[in-house]
Amino acid sequence: xxRPGLGTVxxxxxxxxxxxxxxxxxxxxxxxxxxxxxxxxxKIKEEANRAFANASGGFDAVLGAxxxxxxxxxxxxxxxEASPGNLSWDHYETIKKTAGVRExxxxxxGDNYLGYRLVGTLPELFTDHQWRPGENYExxxxxxxxxxxxxxxxxxxxxxxxxxxxxxxxFHPYHGxxxxxxxxxKDIYVVVGLLKPTGTPxxxxxxxxxxxxxxxxxxxxxxxxxxxxxxxxxxxxAGFSLDLKYNxxxxxxxxxxxxxxxxxxxxxxLNWFEEILSxxxxxxxxxxxxxxxxxxxxxxxxxxxxxxxxxxxGASRRELTLVVLSQSILMSLIGALGSLLCYFLIHKxxxxxxxxxxxxxxxxxxxxxxILATFTALLVIGLLSGFLPSVQAYxxxxxxxxxxKT
Numbered sequence: 001x002x003r004p005g006l007g008t009v010x011x012x013x014x015x016x017x018x019x020x021x022x023x024x025x026x027x028x029x030x031x032x033x034x035x036x037x038x039x040x041x042x043k044i045k046e047e048a049n050r051a052f053a054n055a056s057g058g059f060d061a062v063l064g065a066x067x068x069x070x071x072x073x074x075x076x077x078x079x080x081e082a083s084p085g086n087l088s089w090d091h092y093e094t095i096k097k098t099a100g101v102r103e104x105x106x107x108x109x110g111d112n113y114l115g116y117r118l119v120g121t122l123p124e125l126f127t128d129h130q131w132r133p134g135e136n137y138e139x140x141x142x143x144x145x146x147x148x149x150x151x152x153x154x155x156x157x158x159x160x161x162x163x164x165x166x167x168x169x170x171f172h173p174y175h176g177x178x179x180x181x182x183x184x185x186k187d188i189y190v191v192v193g194l195l196k197p198t199g200t201p202x203x204x205x206x207x208x209x210x211x212x213x214x215x216x217x218x219x220x221x222x223x224x225x226x227x228x229x230x231x232x233x234x235x236x237x238a239g240f241s242l243d244l245k246y247n248x249x250x251x252x253x254x255x256x257x258x259x260x261x262x263x264x265x266x267x268x269x270l271n272w273f274e275e276i277l278s279x280x281x282x283x284x285x286x287x288x289x290x291x292x293x294x295x296x297x298x299x300x301x302x303x304x305x306x307x308x309x310x311x312x313x314g315a316s317r318r319e320l321t322l323v324v325l326s327q328s329i330l331m332s333l334i335g336a337l338g339s340l341l342c343y344f345l346i347h348k349x350x351x352x353x354x355x356x357x358x359x360x361x362x363x364x365x366x367x368x369x370x371i372l373a374t375f376t377a378l379l380v381i382g383l384l385s386g387f388l389p390s391v392q393a394y395x396x397x398x399x400x401x402x403x404x405k406t
Contacts, residue, residue: 013326030288031335036342061257069256076229100238108213120213143193199361292385328386
């Protein structure tokens with residue numbers, strides 16, 4: 001007699017899985033791919049949005065030439081995109097003295113070294129400003145911050161690693177934001193310090209005195225009295241009055257404020273892409289469910305005589321039903337575990353690309369309610385996919401299936 005028990009049910013479920021290992025693994029892989037795509041689409045967008053908002057370098061707003069707020073932020077804080085234009089030095093002097101402005105740091109861009117941007121600013125950015133509450137920029141041992149009037153450079157940690165730059169190294173800047181050999185400047189800069197990693201875009205640029213960009217050999221002399229943007233830290237409700245002054249009433253400059261909501265609106269514009277990937281993931285999940293159903297139907301047709309014999313040996317209808325359901329859940333469980341691996345790999349690759357291209361360091365994987373809900377949904381898919389085959393197993397007829405085959 002077959003004694004009822006969980007061990008027997010699991011043994012028979014695993015046996016069925018092994019007998020049809022290929023189709024079972026295809027079903028599990030399909031489920032894993034679908035859930036991995038869904039998790040990656042939703043979670044990576046959410047985490048990237050959070051990481052970018054936290055990587056603004058401790059600034060609340062950016063003042064720049066008339067144009068797109070998003071372009072201003074991407075150019076001035078994330079060192080992507082081109083500058084929408086220049087402001088006069090007088091704009092910087094005015095905003096610096098405006099009530100409600102805690103800090104104002106001018107920056108100037110327009111040059112690179114082997115593809116990495118040179119950003120001109122004031123040394124006070126690295127001595128006085130906190131890029132994150134309670135955290136100032138730090139320089140690696142043996143280095144220092146550049147002085148305001150010298151041809152000196154402070155190198156971000158990523159640039160130092162990629163180009164193997166060290167304190168004391170010298171280099172020629174190149175004109176423009178992209179590297180071209182024929183655009184070399186005559187000026188020679190010396191590396192005086194290496195920034196410690198911050199996990200922000202500051203890691204992937206080379207910082208020099210703002211006068212260096214303004215007075216660079218070959219630049220238009222008008223640049224000597226202009227800046228690309230002004231980075232601002234604000235107090236209280238100053239953002240509202242400045243927004244009114246520059247964006248609502250003025251026509252010569254744009255205030256990109258607040259930084260977090262501007263970036264948030266940018267990520268919200270990617271919702272269409274998220275919806276497409278979610279649709280693809282749903283379609284793949286449906287295909288996976290159909291493969292599970294088809295596999296179980298095939299297994300049942302091949303084992304129906306075996307099930308009839310098991311019934312004669314004492315196995316109940318309930319146990320045979322549980323065998324089929326357990327095999328379905330087993331495939332879904334393997335798919336669920338595979339989806340976590342898929343998500344982990346996609347997250348790692350995405351985080352590396354984002355770090356490489358922007359300098360922004362994304363956080364690690366957090367097992368939250370979204371992952372738990374996805375995991376649970378996959379087990380439900382397994383149950384639903386195995387329902388009809390399990391009903392068929394329940395209805396196994398002894399008289400019909402024990403007849404000698406002719």
